Structures are given as structure tokens and as C-alpha cells.
Amino acid sequence: MRERRFGRLGWKVGEIGYGMWGLAGWTGNDDGETAAALDRAVALGCDFFDTAWGYAEGRSERILGALLKAHPEKRLIVATKIPPKNFQWPSRRGSSLDECFPPDHIREYTEKSLENLGVDAIDLQQFHVWEDAWADDERWIRTVEDLKREGLVRGFGVSVNRWEPTNVVRTLRTGAIDAVQVIYNIFDQAPEDELFPLCRELDVAVIARVPFDEGTLTGTLTRESTWPEGDWRNTYFVPENLAQSVDRAEALRPLIPDGMTMPELALRFILQEPTVSTIIPGMRKVRNVEANLAASDGRALADGLMADLRTHRWDRTPTSWSQ
Numbered sequence: 001m002r003e004r005r006f007g008r009l010g011w012k013v014g015e016i017g018y019g020m021w022g023l024a025g026w027t028g029n030d031d032g033e034t035a036a037a038l039d040r041a042v043a044l045g046c047d048f049f050d051t052a053w054g055y056a057e058g059r060s061e062r063i064l065g066a067l068l069k070a071h072p073e074k075r076l077i078v079a080t081k082i083p084p085k086n087f088q089w090p091s092r093r094g095s096s097l098d099e100c101f102p103p104d105h106i107r108e109y110t111e112k113s114l115e116n117l118g119v120d121a122i123d124l125q126q127f128h129v130w131e132d133a134w135a136d137d138e139r140w141i142r143t144v145e146d147l148k149r150e151g152l153v154r155g156f157g158v159s160v161n162r163w164e165p166t167n168v169v170r171t172l173r174t175g176a177i178d179a180v181q182v183i184y185n186i187f188d189q190a191p192e193d194e195l196f197p198l199c200r201e202l203d204v205a206v207i208a209r210v211p212f213d214e215g216t217l218t219g220t221l222t223r224e225s226t227w228p229e230g231d232w233r234n235t236y237f238v239p240e241n242l243a244q245s246v247d248r249a250e251a252l253r254p255l256i257p258d259g260m261t262m263p264e265l266a267l268r269f270i271l272q273e274p275t276v277s278t279i280i281p282g283m284r285k286v287r288n289v290e291a292n293l294a295a296s297d298g299r300a301l302a303d304g305l306m307a308d309l310r311t312h313r314w315d316r317t318p319t320s321w322s323q
């Protein structure tokens with residue numbers, strides 16, 4: 001596993017981390033397989049784990065807590081998130097700080113996460129939704145500073161809402177935020193425009209999430225894909241989104257070099273961006289862990305291929321189903 005610097009926090013982190021939403025929150029989980037996948041990731045040098053209280057009300061955090069306990073010899077970096085107080089994802093324009101992150105709520109959920117994780121300090125605590133309109137409200141900044149001073153949190157981050165990579169730029173300028181988590185993949189290239197230059201300027205770490213566009217960029221979905229009742233993907237991959245997403249993924253197939261898979265291509269595209277500190281693919285299976293972590297070998301994609309992939313940029317704006 002190759003390492004990158006995690007912004008001004010200065011940590012060295014594996015460039016491919018572990019997204020822990022699906023393993024406690026999506027349908028189709030096998031806890032034994034999940035545990036094996038997590039252990040395999042640690043054995044292969046993965047050391048950055050992204051979870052959230054909101055992933056099954058602390059269950060994903062507790063799974064990470066068990067992993068930390070099982071590997072006391074390793075320095076595993078823990079990133080979790082505070083749910084908005086109104087439990088609505090994403091926040092809406094006009095949502096207030098009081099509805100989402102009043103100071104007592106930030107503290108309460110930090111304490112809950114500390115307990116679920118079984119740690120004395122959280123490496124990276126993130127806001128699970130965000131509105132840049134809150135940038136100037138000093139209450140959240142004071143709470144962030146207090147939690148850091150008390151040693152309960154080492155760094156603070158914002159996980160920006162889907163397809164809103166600039167809905168954080170004024171907030172970053174406050175200096176209170178150490179890391180940004182943003183959707184960045186072959187389709188979603190917009191963070192390169194404004195967010196990444198600002199992160200470089202301020203030395204804010206970038207966590208690239210949803211590298212496979214929630215599954216589209218693995219090349220395994222079809223226009224007929226459905227998920228078991230209760231799986232959130234039924235409400236995200238509505239017919240309009242599924243058809244377009246599958247068609248766009250299929251359009252990439254001719255570009256995949258011999259011997260490469262679409263997920264590998266998707267990860268290598270992101271690895272090419274030096275502003276990214278770590279990528280967090282969602283994984284539940286040992287074979288996916290092995291395949292994804294193997295992409296961290298320092299081999300670059302050819303310039304011509306990168307140029308072709310850039311033309312597959314897909315700018316989207318939030319809609320009623322995008323969540």
C-alpha cells in the first residue's frame with residue numbers, strides 16, 4: 001500500500017482506504033464475510049477507515065471498534081461522522097445550524113461515537129451534511145476547537161453533499177476544517193475546478209468517496225438491476241438514473257486496457273489526482289478488498305487514456321432522488 005500525506009494533519013495514510021457504509025446499512029450483508037474482508041484489508045496495509053454514526057445507528061462504528069481491538073499492533077486511522085440533528089440527508093438550502101449541528105449535538109454524537117468505537121480520541125470527526133451558509137456561525141467553530149483541545153478529536157472534516165463540491169469553500173477559509181470528503185470519480189470530476197485548488201492552497205486533506213458511483217463504475221449494473229426491498233439503492237437508482245448511469249458506464253468499456261477491470265480503471269483514474277489523500281471504496285468481500293488494494297502500485301494510466309476518460313465527465317445537480 002502506497003502512502004500519501006493527509007493534509008495539514010500530517011498523517012501518512014494508505015492511498016486506498018475502506019468505506020464502511022455498505023457493511024452496515026445496505027442489504028445483502030454477511031457479517032462473517034465482512035469481518036474477513038476487514039481483516040484482509042488490514043493485512044494488506046489498509047489503515048484508513050471511514051464510518052459514521054448514521055451507518056445503522058452506530059453498528060458500523062462498533063464493527064470498526066472490534067477491528068481496532070483485534071489489531072492493537074496497527075495504527076489504524078478512524079474517520080467517523082456526526083449525523084445531522086434532524087436526521088435528514090442531505091441538508092437543504094435554508095437548513096439551519098440549529099436544525100443540524102447545534103453545539104450540544106456535536107458533542108453528544110462525538111461522545112456516542114467514542115463509545116461505539118471504543119477509543120479515547122477520534123482521529124477525524126466529520127459533519128455528515130453541510131451548508132456553506134453556516135461558515136460564519138462561530139458556535140460550531142468553538143465546539144470544534146473545544147473538542148480538539150480536550151483531546152477527544154484530532155481533526156475535523158466536512159463530508160459535502162452529493163454533487164455540491166463547492167458548498168464548503170467559505171467554510172474551509174475559516175481554518176477550522178482539516179479534511180473534506182467529496183464524491184470524485186470518472187463521472188464526477190467537478191471537484192477539480194474549485195475545491196481541489198483550494199484544498200491545495202489551505203493544505204486540507206481530500207477523501208475521495210463513492211469511487212464507483214455507488215456501483216455503476218464497477219460495470220456490474222444493468223438497466224434491469226433491482227435490490228431487495230428496503231435497500232436505499234432502489235430509491236437512488238430510479239429508472240431515470242439507472243438507465244443513464246448504466247449507459248455511461250457501458251460507454252467506458254472500449255477504453256478499458258487489456259487485463260484491467262472497470263473498477264480498477266475507476267480507482268486508477270482517482271489515484272492520478274495528487275490532491276486526493278485517500279480513496280474509500282465501499283467493500284464487503286475479500287475479493288473486492290484484494291482487487292481494490294492492488295490498484296495501489298504506483299502505475300499511472302497513459303496520458304491518452306486519461307484524456308479520453310476526462311471526456312466522460314458528467315456534471316449533475318441534486319434532484320429529488322439523489323440523496
Ligand SMILES: NC(=O)c1ccc[n+]([C@@H]2O[C@H](COP(=O)([O-])OP(=O)(O)OC[C@H]3O[C@@H](n4cnc5c(N)ncnc54)[C@H](OP(=O)(O)O)[C@@H]3O)[C@@H](O)[C@H]2O)c1
Binds near residue numbers: 022128212218263291
Ligand atoms: N454522505 C457521505 O458522507 C457518504 C455518502 C456515501 C458514501 N460515503 C462513504 O464512501 C464510501 C464509498 O461509497 P459507497 O460505498 O457508497 O459507493 P462505492 O464505493 O462507489 O461503491 C460501492 C459498491 O461497489 C462494489 N465494489 C467495490 N469494489 C468492487 C470491485 N472490485 N468489483 C466489483 N464491485 C465492487 C461494492 O460491492 P458490494 O455490494 O459487494 O460490497 C458496492 O456495491 C462509503 O462506504 C462511505 O464510507 C459517505
